[in-house]
Amino acid sequence: MEEKREQGRVRIDRRATIRLSRGLRVVVRTVEISGSGMSFRYEAPAEIGALLEIELGIPAPGGIQAIKVQGKVFHSHLIGNEFHSGIKFVSLGDAERLAILRFIKVKERQRLSSS
Numbered sequence: 687m688e689e690k691r692e693q694g695r696v697r698i699d700r701r702a703t704i705r706l707s708r709g710l711r712v713v714v715r716t717v718e719i720s721g722s723g724m725s726f727r728y729e730a731p732a733e734i735g736a737l738l739e740i741e742l743g744i745p746a747p748g749g750i751q752a753i754k755v756q757g758k759v760f761h762s763h764l765i766g767n768e769f770h771s772g773i774k775f776v777s778l779g780d781a782e783r784l785a786i787l788r789f790i791k792v793k794e795r796q797r798l799s800s801s
Contacts, residue, residue: 725773
């Protein structure tokens with residue numbers, strides 16, 4: 687089955703803080719991001735269907751823009767010795783979406799210019 691994505695996605699290797707549904711905060715490493723979701727890696731699996739609050743710094747013109755979004759876990763798979771989990775954004779403000787889309791555009795331009 688082919689997965690359909692509404693937005694382009696790009697790699698992003700950054701630290702993010704996730705607040706789990708029971709209130710615990712954990713630090714994860716991001717893998718990819720798009721305008722509709724993101725993936726991250728962590729030592730334990732994420733609970734499918736769980737709502738998470740994600741805090742992440744996105745590279746932006748002039749520095750790093752902090753974003754805070756809510757997402758729902760739609761998959762979590764063991765790859766090597768870490769779990770890779772996918773999040774679909776369920777609450778994303780205009781400023782956050784714009785920061786993510788700008789970041790994606792810059793990364794895609796970099797990829798095309800290096801090809």
